[in-house]
Amino acid sequence: MSARRNSDxxxxxxxxxxxxxxxxxxxxKIILGHLAAVLLAGSVGAFGQARSVQALPELPLSVAIExxxxxxxxxxxxxxxxFVKSTVGPVSLTAGVFSAAxxxxxxxxxxxxxxxxxxxxxxxxxxxxxxxxNAMEAGLGSLWGEDPRYFRAAGEPLKERVKSIIVxxxxxxxxxxxxxxxxxxxxxxxxxxxxxxTWRPDSQSSVSDxxxxxxxxxxxxxxxxxxxxxxxxxxKYIFRRK
Numbered sequence: 001m002s003a004r005r006n007s008d009x010x011x012x013x014x015x016x017x018x019x020x021x022x023x024x025x026x027x028x029k030i031i032l033g034h035l036a037a038v039l040l041a042g043s044v045g046a047f048g049q050a051r052s053v054q055a056l057p058e059l060p061l062s063v064a065i066e067x068x069x070x071x072x073x074x075x076x077x078x079x080x081x082x083f084v085k086s087t088v089g090p091v092s093l094t095a096g097v098f099s100a101a102x103x104x105x106x107x108x109x110x111x112x113x114x115x116x117x118x119x120x121x122x123x124x125x126x127x128x129x130x131x132x133x134n135a136m137e138a139g140l141g142s143l144w145g146e147d148p149r150y151f152r153a154a155g156e157p158l159k160e161r162v163k164s165i166i167v168x169x170x171x172x173x174x175x176x177x178x179x180x181x182x183x184x185x186x187x188x189x190x191x192x193x194x195x196x197x198t199w200r201p202d203s204q205s206s207v208s209d210x211x212x213x214x215x216x217x218x219x220x221x222x223x224x225x226x227x228x229x230x231x232x233x234x235x236k237y238i239f240r241r242k
Contacts, residue, residue, distance in 0.1 A: 071177030
């Protein structure tokens with residue numbers, strides 16, 4: 001009886017000492033694996049979607065494309081304009097309000113607290129991350145002619161427009177008008193999320209947290225592309241004159 005009790009005690013001790021299969025190092029590997037798979041899939045799609053387009057500068061965050069025409073490489077002034085509007089433009093600032101509101105309601109991170117001061121800190125935290133990532137994407141992309149703008153597939157079938165939204169999340173135009181993997185975006189999105197670990201609260205400053213934020217960053221970029229793709233059409237119906 002005593003031997004069995006000792007055996008049970010040893011099992012409990014060993015169970016407590018055995019690491020959980022979802023420990024932080026394992027979780028980080030899983031997240032990094034998923035992130036690599038997403039970026040690889042996006043890069044493959046980018047290589048398979050090369051085509052020439054014509055850029056029309058009247059839209060702030062997106063540029064309409066036409067079936068026939070030549071692509072005009074982005075200028076330094078247009079690149080700066082993209083950075084400003086994608087960072088502190090109405091769409092970005094409004095998205096920040098919703099993001100900070102949801103995080104405040106769920107008290108995430110807990111160090112900021114569920115109050116107006118916490119809302120302000122969360123809003124500022126997002127804005128610093130967005131500005132850092134956009135600056136890296138615009139700056140690094142200028143070295144090899146990567147165009148950060150989104151190109152609408154206006155007039156195309158719905159399936160092609162949705163496909164464009166997904167592909168342009170991971171791809172960008174080069175100076176010759178062809179699509180290629182958006183390496184500056186990869187570096188900017190991942191870089192700002194890992195760099196922000198240095199000033200984030202402890203509950204959100206781990207490697208796994210940065211990996212998750214990077215994945216969410218690409219999801220957010222896809223949502224931004226969808227808004228840029230369909231909002232001009234929706235606006236015509238919503239605000240059309242009767």
